Amino acid sequence: MEITASHPLALPVGVTLDRYIMHRQTAFPYATGELSQLLRDIALAGKIIHREVNRAGLIDLTGGMGVQNVQGESQQKLDMIANIRFSRALKNGGEACAIISEEDEDIIFTGNNNGKYVVAIDPLDGSSNIDVNVSIGTIFSIYRRVTAIGTEPSLADFLQGGRRQVAAGYILYGSSTIMVYTTGHSANGFTYDASLGEFILSHPDIHSPADGQTYSCNDGNLDSYEAGVREYLTICRQKEYTARYIGSLVADFHRNLLKGGIYLYPPTKKSPTGKLRLLYEAFPLAFLAEKAGCLATSGHQAILDIKPTSLHQRTPLFIGAPVMVENLMGHLG
Ligand code: AFP
Numbered sequence: 001m002e003i004t005a006s007h008p009l010a011l012p013v014g015v016t017l018d019r020y021i022m023h024r025q026t027a028f029p030y031a032t033g034e035l036s037q038l039l040r041d042i043a044l045a046g047k048i049i050h051r052e053v054n055r056a057g058l059i060d061l062t063g064g065m066g067v068q069n070v071q072g073e074s075q076q077k078l079d080m081i082a083n084i085r086f087s088r089a090l091k092n093g094g095e096a097c098a099i100i101s102e103e104d105e106d107i108i109f110t111g112n113n114n115g116k117y118v119v120a121i122d123p124l125d126g127s128s129n130i131d132v133n134v135s136i137g138t139i140f141s142i143y144r145r146v147t148a149i150g151t152e153p154s155l156a157d158f159l160q161g162g163r164r165q166v167a168a169g170y171i172l173y174g175s176s177t178i179m180v181y182t183t184g185h186s187a188n189g190f191t192y193d194a195s196l197g198e199f200i201l202s203h204p205d206i207h208s209p210a211d212g213q214t215y216s217c218n219d220g221n222l223d224s225y226e227a228g229v230r231e232y233l234t235i236c237r238q239k240e241y242t243a244r245y246i247g248s249l250v251a252d253f254h255r256n257l258l259k260g261g262i263y264l265y266p267p268t269k270k271s272p273t274g275k276l277r278l279l280y281e282a283f284p285l286a287f288l289a290e291k292a293g294c295l296a297t298s299g300h301q302a303i304l305d306i307k308p309t310s311l312h313q314r315t316p317l318f319i320g321a322p323v324m325v326e327n328l329m330g331h332l333g
Pocket residue numbers: 073124125126127128129218247248249250252275276
């Protein structure tokens with residue numbers, strides 16, 4: 001393997017996220033630094049959420065708000081706080097002209113019409129796990145806007161399609177906090193060292209195993225899965241694969257990314273078009289997954305080939321080790 005100057009392994013051990021982003025930026029002579037700043041803004045908001053997640057039980061941040069978000073799901077206090085933190089960080093940063101979030105029905109205009117980028121975000125995914133100290137995460141997706149700089153951004157900026165993402169990733173608040181992202185080349189992970197207040201490169205150039213023996217789905221929905229999915233799961237059981245399902249997409253995805261496995265959220269009776277959101281859950285994870293050697297499909301087409309038509313569109317999602325995803329596809333009609 002050739003180790004070029006921009007390769008993560010060419011960097012000294014103990015590389016901070018900031019240094020890594022700067023280093024990557026210099027590999028692109030025409031880069032203006034705006035995308036780099038946007039990634040730093042997201043990382044900063046992630047540090048704040050890390051702090052709040054870690055003290056949630058102590059300062060009455062657990063529990064619900066008693067209201068529902070646009071998805072009709074009960075909104076948790078931390079959901080709302082994370083939404084505010086990320087929106088604020090992106091507004092103050094100045095590089096994003098608009099944001100969409102799981103928590104808001106409409107586009108949020110940042111007031112910075114000169115910003116080149118738009119961001120789709122799920123500020124705190126897996127919120128049903130907040131109160132019980134189980135891993136949760138933030139998922140983000142960044143596009144270069146298609147509307148003219150200086151004008152008001154529009155829906156078209158967000159409905160470009162997954163292959164036009166310029167960066168995507170997630171922050172997992174788990175046994176440690178890790179940010180994993182790609183700008184379309186390699187996928188890299190940075191573990192947060194709270195004592196230093198820095199994300200440190202810990203998982204350079206992630207290559208996921210081609211095959212695995214772990215499957216992640218909500219077994220309680222089994223009866224409403226289509227026959228092909230049930231057949232595939234029966235085979236997984238016959239082969240004595242391991243079932244692992246946390247109910248936080250980021251956590252299930254991250255484990256499978258590193259260890260090899262498949263995550264499945266098929267259509268169900270309750271969610272006939274799938275439960276997960278295309279723009280701020282499936283697209284970013286699919287973009288990252290492909291860079292790490294995984295596959296992501298809705299069952300009918302590659303996730304990244306789906307043409308989005310609305311901000312909060314849902315999709316079925318099958319994502320993970322390519323051999324497992326291809327085997328599953330062999331069972332789908
Ligand atoms: P919440 O944020 O409402 O907990 O939803 C989490 C999620 O979008 C995704 O992170 C999980 O994998 C999936 O839904 C869990 O859904 P089920 O509870 O239906 O299995």
